[in-house]
Amino acid sequence: MPQQPDVSLDGLYGDLVMDHYRNPRNRTPLDDADVEAEEFNPFCGDRATFQLSLDDDGMVAGVSARSEGCSIIQAATSMLSSLLPGKSLGEVEELGTSYRESMRNGLKDDGVDGLGDLLALQVVRQYPVRIKCALLPLVALEEGIKAYRSKS
Amino acid sequence: MTTGDRSTSAAAFDVHKVRDDFPILKQQVNGNPLVYLDNGATSQKPQSVIDAIVRYYTTENSNVHRGVHTLSQRATDDYEGARAKIRKFINAGDDREIIFTRNTTEGINLVAHTYARQHVGPGDDIIVSNMEHHSNIVPWQMLCEEKGANLKVVPIDDTGELLMDEYEQMLSPRTKLVSITHVSNALGTILPAAKIVELAHAHGAPVLLDGAQAVPHMPVDMQELDCDFYVFSGHKLFGPTGIGILYGKAELLEAMPPFMGGGDMIKSVTFEKTIYNDLPYKFEAGTPDIASAIALGAAVDYVTNLGFDQITAHEEELLRYGTQALTSIAGVRLVGTAPHKAGILSFVMDKAHPHDIGTILDEQGIAIRTGHHCAQPVMQRFRIPATARASLAFYNTKEDIDALVKGIDRVLEVFS
Numbered sequence: 001m002p003q004q005p006d007v008s009l010d011g012l013y014g015d016l017v018m019d020h021y022r023n024p025r026n027r028t029p030l031d032d033a034d035v036e037a038e039e040f041n042p043f044c045g046d047r048a049t050f051q052l053s054l055d056d057d058g059m060v061a062g063v064s065a066r067s068e069g070c071s072i073i074q075a076a077t078s079m080l081s082s083l084l085p086g087k088s089l090g091e092v093e094e095l096g097t098s099y100r101e102s103m104r105n106g107l108k109d110d111g112v113d114g115l116g117d118l119l120a121l122q123v124v125r126q127y128p129v130r131i132k133c134a135l136l137p138l139v140a141l142e143e144g145i146k147a148y149r150s151k152s
Numbered sequence: 153m154t155t156g157d158r159s160t161s162a163a164a165f166d167v168h169k170v171r172d173d174f175p176i177l178k179q180q181v182n183g184n185p186l187v188y189l190d191n192g193a194t195s196q197k198p199q200s201v202i203d204a205i206v207r208y209y210t211t212e213n214s215n216v217h218r219g220v221h222t223l224s225q226r227a228t229d230d231y232e233g234a235r236a237k238i239r240k241f242i243n244a245g246d247d248r249e250i251i252f253t254r255n256t257t258e259g260i261n262l263v264a265h266t267y268a269r270q271h272v273g274p275g276d277d278i279i280v281s282n283m284e285h286h287s288n289i290v291p292w293q294m295l296c297e298e299k300g301a302n303l304k305v306v307p308i309d310d311t312g313e314l315l316m317d318e319y320e321q322m323l324s325p326r327t328k329l330v331s332i333t334h335v336s337n338a339l340g341t342i343l344p345a346a347k348i349v350e351l352a353h354a355h356g357a358p359v360l361l362d363g364a365q366a367v368p369h370m371p372v373d374m375q376e377l378d379c380d381f382y383v384f385s386g387h388k389l390f391g392p393t394g395i396g397i398l399y400g401k402a403e404l405l406e407a408m409p410p411f412m413g414g415g416d417m418i419k420s421v422t423f424e425k426t427i428y429n430d431l432p433y434k435f436e437a438g439t440p441d442i443a444s445a446i447a448l449g450a451a452v453d454y455v456t457n458l459g460f461d462q463i464t465a466h467e468e469e470l471l472r473y474g475t476q477a478l479t480s481i482a483g484v485r486l487v488g489t490a491p492h493k494a495g496i497l498s499f500v501m502d503k504a505h506p507h508d509i510g511t512i513l514d515e516q517g518i519a520i521r522t523g524h525h526c527a528q529p530v531m532q533r534f535r536i537p538a539t540a541r542a543s544l545a546f547y548n549t550k551e552d553i554d555a556l557v558k559g560i561d562r563v564l565e566v567f568s
Contacts, residue, residue: 012511013508013566013567044506044507044522044523044538045523045524045528045531045538046537046538068537069505070507070508071504071505071508072507072508130507130511133507
């Protein structure tokens with residue numbers, strides 16, 4: 001079972017979260033994006049943008065993920081982006097479901113969530129008003145996939 | 153203010169004694185004494201306000217303006233007594249000019265749906281400022297869309313002051329209403345309300361002032377301001393939620409159609425014709441929030457007893473102390489630095505987003521507001537998505553400011 005992070009602020013602003021916040025992955029915009037979406041948090045104006053390009057087999061080949069806002073949004077965006085290459089859109093959606101489920105109800109006992117660095121965001125569950133920050137990039141990603149499916 | 157009020161105010165202002173009247177301030181939050189600096193969102197309530205609610209439901213709960221029985225008479229007397237207290241508090245000319253609403257937002261919407269809908273037509277202008285709360289933007293946008301009218305926005309300078317020259321140039325015979333905040337909720341700027349009204353009147357335009365952030369901090373006088381409408385919320389004035397006030401000049405209110413139809417706002421109803429009730433009841437359809445109205449009266453009593461001489465002196469000193477403290481921290485920038493300000497310290501930090509600031513402060517028991525404060529256009533004006541806002545009330549202390557500074561030091565530690 002994955003270790004539950006401690007709940008002090010050092011936990012919320014732990015090394016992994018701060019690393020993704022300070023050095024966000026996959027920020028370069030894509031010219032050839034197949035999937036694209038931006039989502040705003042109406043309560044604070046923060047935003048997250050996702051772009052994905054797909055290879056001939058429909059697998060994620062390129063990822064661009066950018067966000068503006070607090071450390072949690074930025075870290076979540078970066079962490080999520082780093083898990084996407086090589087996955088099918090269906091697998092991306094499954095990952096999204098596991099991630100949302102984990103933020104709402106905690107980790108499953110078997111621990112095989114495939115959540116990678118996103119596990120570090122479990123500590124956000126101690127700060128319920130911030131959960132929506134952690135999930136905003138996922139909403140952007142899902143909206144992008146939905147729009148892509150409806151047009152293709 | 154009466155002489156009696158002045159003699160009360162002459163006693164030294166003892167903030168710690170005042171704090172004893174607010175039971176909520178005695179608690180610990182996250183292991184630290186509560187430092188409540190979110191008064192711009194809502195204020196805390198003194199025991200006398202809480203007692204007024206309990207007393208009403210314990211001893212006189214019944215409907216107003218209806219029964220002939222004793223409890224109904226008591227409730228009506230207290231409800232109307234609260235109206236009279238509020239009339240006196242803002243120095244309106246007549247109790248009939250005091251309309252109970254739910255809050256500031258409802259007051260603005262009432263005027264939009266009645267007065268403005270009657271008087272604004274295609275090609276007309278409604279003027280607001282760049283630092284309005286969304287509640288003083290959206291109702292006018294909706295009306296302008298409906299009528300084909302234009303919403304004009306008076307710009308502000310980098311300190312958050314209204315550009316009065318630009319305002320004056322915007323006024324024209326097409327101006328059908330000016331609706332402007334008295335004190336900015338996001339920046340703290342106190343606007344030159346009397347001058348704004350005078351200029352609008354010179355062009356024949358009436359003025360609505362949004363006083364939500366003004367009434368807790370300074371005396372407001374309807375005769376001095378000469379505004380046509382003035383709106384505020386009870387809960388920011390140390391009263392309960394669910395009750396607010398619309399002041400309107402009697403001659404305007406008389407000529408306006410009702411806002412909502414229902415009980416209490418009519419004199420007689422047949423299926424052929426309904427005759428509307430007199431002021432203020434024409435605008436109070438349905439059973440009002442009687443307990444909250446009475447408790448707002450108790451809040452007004454409380455503030456009047458403290459006296460604005462003392463309140464403003466104490467808050468100005470706190471604002472000066474807080475401004476000094478925050479501007480001396482490297483990496484912190486105040487947003488809203490107008491020379492004439494109420495107790496609001498909005499700030500941003502180079503290295504931390506307001507949400508992160510808010511969470512770290514909360515961990516230390518310090519409550520502030522973070523976000524766009526329902527005033528996105530002013531955030532866009534300063535090219536920031538959000539701020540952290542500490543907003544003061546008379547029960548705050550220099551120790552509260554010191555705690556805020558210590559909390560910000562902790563933010564700097566985490567986000568160094």
